[in-house]
Every structure is written in structure tokens, then in C-alpha cells.
Amino acid sequence: MFYGMNAWFLATLVMGALWWVAIAAHPSWMKLPAEAGARAYVAAWSRGGPVLAVLTLFSVGLGFAAAGSEPDMKWAIGAGFMLSAFVFTLVFMAKPGHALRDAPSDAHAVLRTWGRLHLIRCVLASVGVFFFIWAAH
Numbered sequence: 001m002f003y004g005m006n007a008w009f010l011a012t013l014v015m016g017a018l019w020w021v022a023i024a025a026h027p028s029w030m031k032l033p034a035e036a037g038a039r040a041y042v043a044a045w046s047r048g049g050p051v052l053a054v055l056t057l058f059s060v061g062l063g064f065a066a067a068g069s070e071p072d073m074k075w076a077i078g079a080g081f082m083l084s085a086f087v088f089t090l091v092f093m094a095k096p097g098h099a100l101r102d103a104p105s106d107a108h109a110v111l112r113t114w115g116r117l118h119l120i121r122c123v124l125a126s127v128g129v130f131f132f133i134w135a136a137h
Helices: 002-031 034-069 072-103 109-137
Strands: none
Touching: 002 034, 002 072, 002 109, 034 072, 034 109, 072 109
């Protein structure tokens, strides 16, 4: 149960941070002028992105370890969803994220695209947390 509870804890931290960005940070970036919104995004993700990546990967590893130590595949499914959120970030969100680092003139359009992709990532992480909660009970 040690692995699973820690996987659940870390996944919940990641999910909470992602939803905070979706509900509070991203809308505030959209209210700023285009260049300032892009700078705010870069400042936030240059610090927070690596932390979320590490927490997500630890959660994935602990989730798979819990699946190996307990006869419940819900841990592995939850870890799979957390891993899919990480991979989704690398595959689909890297391009708009890197575009924002160049402070494009259409930063609001890029931020809107990034925001829609970010919501998908939020849902993937939330489903992972759901499976961790289900497995723990």
C-alpha cells in the first residue's frame, strides 16, 4: 500500500497544479497583452514544468510498483493515465509551448490553443487520480 498511497499523493499534487493553471493562471495570461501573456507563460513553466514532470514520473513509477506489489490492476491503469498525460505534454503541447517562448505576435491565439490542450492534460491526470483513489479503497 506504500507505493500506491504515495503514487496517489503525487498524482493529486500534479492534478491540483494542472487545474490551478487551467482555472487561475491561464485566464490571467489571456487578459494580459500578447507579449506579456507569453512572458508570464514562460516564467511560470520554466519553473513549474520540470517540477510537474518529475512529480508525474515518480507517480507513474510508484503506481506501477503498486500494481506489481498488489493484485489490483487499477494502480497500473492510473499510472498509465498519468503517463499518458506526460506523453501528451511532450507530443502535443511542446510545439505551442516553444512558440510562446519566442513571444509571437499572435500569442493569444497560441495561448488559446495551449489552453485547450492543457484541459485535455488535466482530464488525463484527473482520470489517473480517479483510478488511484478507486484502487486505494
